[in-house]
Amino acid sequence: MDLKSLFKRGPEEILGIDLSSWGIKAVGLGGSAQNPVLETLASAPLAAGCIGDAGIEKMDDVANALRTLLAKHRIKTKNVALALPSAAVITKKITIRADLQGLDLEDQVEAEARQYIPFPLEDVRLDFCEIGPNPLRDDLADVLIAAARRERVESLQELADLADLVPVVVDVQSYALQSAMERLVNLQFQDKKDILCALFKIGASRTVLQVSRGGEIVYERDQGVGGDQLTQRIAEHYGYSPSDAEKRKQAGNLPQDYESAVLAPFVGAMVQVFERGTHLFFNSTAFNKLDQVFLAGGGALVGGLAASISSALQAPCGVVNPFEGMTLGASLRKQEGLQSAPMYLGACGLALRRFQA
Numbered sequence: 001m002d003l004k005s006l007f008k009r010g011p012e013e014i015l016g017i018d019l020s021s022w023g024i025k026a027v028g029l030g031g032s033a034q035n036p037v038l039e040t041l042a043s044a045p046l047a048a049g050c051i052g053d054a055g056i057e058k059m060d061d062v063a064n065a066l067r068t069l070l071a072k073h074r075i076k077t078k079n080v081a082l083a084l085p086s087a088a089v090i091t092k093k094i095t096i097r098a099d100l101q102g103l104d105l106e107d108q109v110e111a112e113a114r115q116y117i118p119f120p121l122e123d124v125r126l127d128f129c130e131i132g133p134n135p136l137r138d139d140l141a142d143v144l145i146a147a148a149r150r151e152r153v154e155s156l157q158e159l160a161d162l163a164d165l166v167p168v169v170v171d172v173q174s175y176a177l178q179s180a181m182e183r184l185v186n187l188q189f190q191d192k193k194d195i196l197c198a199l200f201k202i203g204a205s206r207t208v209l210q211v212s213r214g215g216e217i218v219y220e221r222d223q224g225v226g227g228d229q230l231t232q233r234i235a236e237h238y239g240y241s242p243s244d245a246e247k248r249k250q251a252g253n254l255p256q257d258y259e260s261a262v263l264a265p266f267v268g269a270m271v272q273v274f275e276r277g278t279h280l281f282f283n284s285t286a287f288n289k290l291d292q293v294f295l296a297g298g299g300a301l302v303g304g305l306a307a308s309i310s311s312a313l314q315a316p317c318g319v320v321n322p323f324e325g326m327t328l329g330a331s332l333r334k335q336e337g338l339q340s341a342p343m344y345l346g347a348c349g350l351a352l353r354r355f356q357a
Contacts, residue, residue, distance in 0.1 A: 014353060016080070016081045016353070019062070024043060025343060027040060039329035040075055042069055043343070067162075080165045082160070082350070083176050083346065084173065086173055094145060098134070098138070109126075112143075176347075178215075180322050181197065197212050197292045198278065200295050201297045209222075230263075237262050267308050271312045275312050289314075296343070322342075
């Protein structure tokens, strides 16, 4: 398997699987691009250390958890879309002659790619996509290239093999997030071309700040804060074990002074981190104001966070529901709401690949 599926359309049936340090999230969509149907929604936490910055650290444990998740939810789909972390993929827009085709085009892309990839090409998986004519010269075309170390891609292949799955799409996590966000922006804004949106995807240990405009990512930054820090504060303040603190946080079973003694200081610290992140964006670009802020990830539902960010950044801030405007499949209609929907944004973006040309 290589990255040649990165820019290609998925098959008729595909399961988006998002892997993170927290665990596994899976989304399956039916219907059409215009009228998608949410047919599969499942997740399972992983033990600490299963997935780290270097990728899958405990392959057998992750594969076992994935097999168990598929069996528990009776998921029969074999074709899956997986993603590599943005930091593991080199992307670059290059310009080549517009009249090149076939092998000549591939040879030219490979030659250009050598300038930007700090590894021997035989050690990477390379893909490219023609964006369109160069806006300044009619005889040139813009091409997006993507490259990842061979072992990172083969790690996903191994996981899929162990779970008896077929990895038909290998995406980049930032692209998956943007794909899901573009759909939501299209739903919420009529004049979406000039809307400058910031997404804070708050994971267990890291938060991704992604700013987009007109369907294109204009800025992205990874920040080392996440929901685990709230768990740590709870454990330290009340003397709980980390596992007990996490269970109490999820259940809302915490002492009366929790909101004032622990939650409010945590929200304040997170807002300061997000303010610094947006200021770095403003200082490095020509932009100076956000039109909309979105929160996603498991930490998006922290009480008071959205309102505090809105006040600090002087922009509307809301928690995303990646399944907004979708029909719920028969197996999901019995669920009492989708309270955890924000954590599935990446998996939803991967599942949407079945509709993309």
